[in-house]
Amino acid sequence: MLIASGFATTLLMFLLALLAAIAVVAAFRYWRIFRVKKYTQFLSESQFQAGIRKAQVIDLREDQSFENGHILGARNIPYASLKMMYQQLRPDLPVYLYDQTKVLSVQAAKFLHQQGFRELAILNEGYQKWDGKVKKG
Known part of the structure; x- marks a missing residue:
């Protein structure tokens, strides 16, 4: 049971990190486009x-x-x-x-x-x- 719980925690942390990375890339892309629109x-x-x-x-x-x-x-x-x-x-x-x-x-x-x-x-x-x-x- 502890092994499954540890795996779930690790998987959750990985998914959160992946989501954060995607959010950073998307934000950077839209920030660049916003600047270029000037x-x-x-x-x-x-x-x-x-x-x-x-x-x-x-x-x-x-x-x-x-x-x-x-x-x-x-x-x-x-x-x-x-x-x-x-x-x-x-x-x-x-x-x-x-x-x-x-x-x-x-x-x-x-x-x-x-x-x-x-x-x-x-x-x-x-x-x-x-x-x-x-x-x-």
């Missing part, structure tokens, strides 16, 4: 489509993903290369960012803001939910 717009697909013609649309996914399909008119600057290639962007024009889910876009927006870019927008649902025009190859 200088970045999160756009729905229709809002994103409405501004595409006036913005620099940047696909942050890797080359292979870009070749498999991307938003019509987008340029590919993989997130891993952004710090070396951001000078190719014009800071006086809006920059619309997207990746598969928006995780990389949040990090890219933070970096670009630090470099002086002021008109930043992120596709809220990422490319995975995009229903608009795409180009392959």
Whole structure:
């Protein structure tokens, strides 16, 4: 009986620690998004489509993903290369960012803001939910 009680206590402690870790990760993620919202717009697909013609649309996914399909008119600057290639962007024009889910876009927006870019927008649902025009190859 004592062994089962000890196991139950250990299991309960493990589950509580796991729940606490999940809560910390979730809180950190939402805190980062809250901070980014101060200088970045999160756009729905229709809002994103409405501004595409006036913005620099940047696909942050890797080359292979870009070749498999991307938003019509987008340029590919993989997130891993952004710090070396951001000078190719014009800071006086809006920059619309997207990746598969928006995780990389949040990090890219933070970096670009630090470099002086002021008109930043992120596709809220990422490319995975995009229903608009795409180009392959």
